[in-house]
Amino acid sequence: MNALGAVDLGLALLVLAIAGWTIAAREAFAAIVGYVAYGLLLSIVWARLFAVDVAMTEAAIGGGVTGVLLISAAARLRQAQTAEDERPTLPLRLMAAALSALAAIALGAVILSLPEPGPSLAPLAAKNLAATGVGNPITAVLIAFRSFDTLLEKVVLLLAIIGVWSLAPDRYWGGAPIAPRAARPVGALTFLAQLVAPIGVVVGVHMVWVGADEPGGAFQGGAILAAMWMIVMMARLSEAPPVGAPWLRAALVAGPAVFLIAGASGAVTSGAFFALPQAFAKPLILIIEAFMTLSIAVTLPMLVAGPPRRAPL
Amino acid sequence: MSGALDLFSIAAISVGGFFFLAGTVGLLRFPDPLCRLHALTKVDNLGLGFIVLGLIARSDGVFGALKLVAIWALVQLAGATSAQLIARAIRRKEQIGAKSAGGSPAA
Numbered sequence: 078m079n080a081l082g083a084v085d086l087g088l089a090l091l092v093l094a095i096a097g098w099t100i101a102a103r104e105a106f107a108a109i110v111g112y113v114a115y116g117l118l119l120s121i122v123w124a125r126l127f128a129v130d131v132a133m134t135e136a137a138i139g140g141g142v143t144g145v146l147l148i149s150a151a152a153r154l155r156q157a158q159t160a161e162d163e164r165p166t167l168p169l170r171l172m173a174a175a176l177s178a179l180a181a182i183a184l185g186a187v188i189l190s191l192p193e194p195g196p197s198l199a200p201l202a203a204k205n206l207a208a209t210g211v212g213n214p215i216t217a218v219l220i221a222f223r224s225f226d227t228l229l230e231k232v233v234l235l236l237a238i239i240g241v242w243s244l245a246p247d248r249y250w251g252g253a254p255i256a257p258r259a260a261r262p263v264g265a266l267t268f269l270a271q272l273v274a275p276i277g278v279v280v281g282v283h284m285v286w287v288g289a290d291e292p293g294g295a296f297q298g299g300a301i302l303a304a305m306w307m308i309v310m311m312a313r314l315s316e317a318p319p320v321g322a323p324w325l326r327a328a329l330v331a332g333p334a335v336f337l338i339a340g341a342s343g344a345v346t347s348g349a350f351f352a353l354p355q356a357f358a359k360p361l362i363l364i365i366e367a368f369m370t371l372s373i374a375v376t377l378p379m380l381v382a383g384p385p386r387r388a389p390l
Numbered sequence: 391m392s393g394a395l396d397l398f399s400i401a402a403i404s405v406g407g408f409f410f411l412a413g414t415v416g417l418l419r420f421p422d423p424l425c426r427l428h429a430l431t432k433v434d435n436l437g438l439g440f441i442v443l444g445l446i447a448r449s450d451g452v453f454g455a456l457k458l459v460a461i462w463a464l465v466q467l468a469g470a471t472s473a474q475l476i477a478r479a480i481r482r483k484e485q486i487g488a489k490s491a492g493g494s495p496a497a
Binding site for chain 1: 464467468470471475478
């Protein structure tokens with residue numbers, strides 16, 4: 078076995094070990110730390126599979142944003158504090174274990190029974206890449222070849238926000254959430270937020286811009302921008318906006334709305350829903366990506382901020 | 391020339407790897423949380439610094455090298471801040487522990 082093979086094998090074992098440890102961890106916080114480490118390791122796995130775009134998304138979303146979401150959820154659960162006392166009974170635990178094992182076996186069987194080589198649309202996508210005007214095949218697939226799926230992914234984020242907001246008590250409806258943050262201003266965190274936020278905004282926008290031709294894109298860049306807003310809120314340099322603010326609502330729906338308008342206009346100009354006219358394909362893709370980035374950058378921090386917890390002004 | 395550069399890369403990345411190994415040993419073996427934190431931040435600084443130095447020799451052009459340096463600087467910033475926050479949390483926990491231990495011996 079050569080050196081890279083040994084690294085890959087070690088990586089695979091490490092991922093499995095961390096996954097097992099995450100499940101076995103007793104405390105929610107420890108499990109979340111394990112899950113974040115798992116996400117970061119998984120992004121190295123994706124990089125080793127030469128899927129750099131997926132690796133970046135996994136690191137930003139799987140490791141970063143989901144980690145923050147889970148930690149804030151765990152903090153809220155700790156306030157309720159019931160899970161520790163009510164341990165599930167033995168039959169219930171056995172049934173859960175059996176169901177999980179069954180699902181794992183079924184998934185494994187499906188993956189092992191896939192034909193080799195698997196059915197692939199990759200050659201077709203590569204052949205038609207030039208027609209989209211973008212150089213990064215991932216971006217072309219996401220925004221042009223399977224744009225309907227990508228639109229629905231954004232709509233799911235929107236539904237998630239509506240779900241979170243609908244947990245608000247009536248008296249707080251339209252008010253502002255309170256994002257997870259330091260109990261009082263901490264010098265080190267304030268310094269980090271002031272220094273890193275401008276750099277992060279530049280990096281995020283850069284990632285979206287190069288996403289047309291190189292690894293990167295709306296999701297990765299949007300996640301970085303979202304992280305910057307989260308840091309600024311955590312350091313108490315800014316407050317979460319009221320959920321009734323018109324600019325917030327507009328920013329949340331801007332991505333899916335622009336995407337939908339572009340898709341609908343395709344039905345008129347190019348004869349098919351979501352068909353992009355070839356002459357304007359690249360600028361259209363860039364415009365859609367820009368608005369999607371805005372929506373992602375606003376949606377993720379608002380998901381972390383949670384339901385409104387202040388009365389509207 | 392490229393042979394010397396390769397040698398430099400290998401040497402620098404190996405030194406970086408050694409620092410990470412030493413830091414991991416420190417993280418596992420040091421007695422209290424603050425010492426372990428110290429081991430961790432030292433490694434972030436020196437280990438990653440040497441690895442970046444070794445990779446700069448292999449980067450294609452000035453921008454690639456600058457990106458590597460930027461990554462190192464950002465990790466410094468993030469590492470120093472999280473170390474500060476963790477240390478602060480440890481101290482607060484200790485103070486609370488000391489207060490509850492000394493304040494009400496009957497309870």
